[in-house]
Amino acid sequence: MNAVTVNNIIKSYGTKKAPVPALHGISFDVPKGELFGIIGPDGAGKTSLFRILTTLLLADSGSATVDGFDVVKNYKDIRNRVGYMPGRFSLYQDLTVAENMEFFATIFNTSIEENYDLVKEIYSQIEPFKDRRAGKLSGGMKQKLALSCALIHRPTVLFLDEPTTGVDAVSRKEFWEMLKRLKEQGITILVSTPYMDEASLCDRVALMQSGNVLSINTPTGITGEFGKPLLAIRASDMLRLLNYIKDYDEAEDCYPFGEYHHAVMKKEYNEEKLAQYLAKGNFNQLETKKIEPDIEDCFIQLMKN
């Protein structure tokens, strides 16, 4: 059974005369127990989609269900069974850690004790500070408290809107390890992120840009659809190298990618001819190797086509 179904959802903001489109007819399903990632930059429509699915915003048209309930007709049922962690810290800043937890547990007619096993791993890390006001917590601790509060009523579906934005690489890694363990408890998780490298940590992902879904698949499915030879090339003069490759007729695209440039080649490109062309450029420490595309390569190609 599907935990979430989304069927041709359209949403615009602004006025009738000057509409600002946010979602252009989005459709997808998320089976129960899946860790589903929505990957896209700011303005892709991630937050609008989450707000519609958590019944906080009405779509202009289309339909959606969460845990079998319609987001318009059965909004109360949905609110009882989903957990939502918005992108902006939304707990009560002048309540303590423990008071926030108790507040959210009470609202859902439960208690911290009843579901302690579910939040234990996360909450135990902030429990030493349980008498501190939420507003006085560090960023990492706020994030853990918000996740604990979103989980305290044992939701069936968990919505996490950009939980790792602005978070450093180490804390991001820890957060994803936490999500994996939550998934093992049977909770369906929808998580949005602007970081392309986090896609590989999901079961399936939807790549979104400007209100459209560019592709939905498993991470390996998406990279498998790339379909063109990809090379990583570097030399001592990276800026000149970039323009030099861009001028080559068998290169479709070339862009910086960390310490290498990635060159998307035409299917029928000739290795030897390219090697000769590069040699003519007189680059120092030239290195060329064939590589497999990652999600960011795919996103760039999908955006450009």
Add this chain to the structure above:
Amino acid sequence: MSNGTAISVDKLTKRFGDFTAVDNISFNVTKGEIFGFLGANGAGKTTAMRMLCGLSKPTSGTASVAGFDVYSQTEKIKKSIGYMSQKFSLYEDLTVKENIRFYAGIYGKPDGFIKEKTEKLLNELRLQSEAGKLVRSLPLGWKQKLAFSVAIFHEPQIVFLDEPTGGVDPVTRREFWNMIYKAAASGITVFVTTHYMDEAEYCNRVSIMVDGKIEALDSPTQLKKTFEANSMGDVFLKLARKAVRAAD
């Protein structure tokens, strides 16, 4: 890279009560260099950057930015630098042109200079037809590129960029770095923080802060050698894991 030092920092320290946010850091940034300033959340990056921008007085140590002292010449520093962050950049309810005019005016640039350079800038960014539109209506990527152009409009010696590409799509992110390269080539020193580890590779040199101290400073190539890592991401993970103090 042209000769000369844009930023020199010696034993710079900032304490808040008994908490040492920035702990005795020393480094130099060369003119025209792209200098990556990395660290985990709470490592002390923002505090250090605020001192270098003349917004916060150090507890001890010395530093000069564009040749001016961070204790006594903060107003001169502010005139010699540009600043841009993901959070604060442009006024949403002013038009593109009004934003340019406003910032250039604040830095005391003459009308003739502003007029001429505005046209050139709008051309380069291909924003001519958007010049009269409110900044609010621009896509995020364009906003960030415009914000960067505005930050260097008054031709500062140094520009500080605080996570300039957060949340920006991968294509625009690369166009943004192209602009950074151009600015550096024209002699502007670039001091940049980022959470994208691939962007650390685009810097001439990178420093990594852990618990208020600079734990590593070198070119990306050299850092990877020293720490026996495949990528800057690995270098960062190896260093930042040592942190004992809680993230901000």
